[in-house]
Amino acid sequence: MRxxxxxxxxxLSSAP
Structure with a gap:
């Protein structure tokens, strides 16, 4: 699960 x-x-970084 790492x-x-x-x-x-x-x-999150990929999100705009």
């Missing part, structure tokens, strides 16, 4: 946090962090 990668999950990383993906979440990138998702």
């Amino acid at each position: 990668g999950n946090a990383s993906l979440n962090h990138q998702e």
Whole structure:
């Protein structure tokens, strides 16, 4: 579940 946090962090960065 470590990668999950990383993906979440990138998702926010990707958002406008």
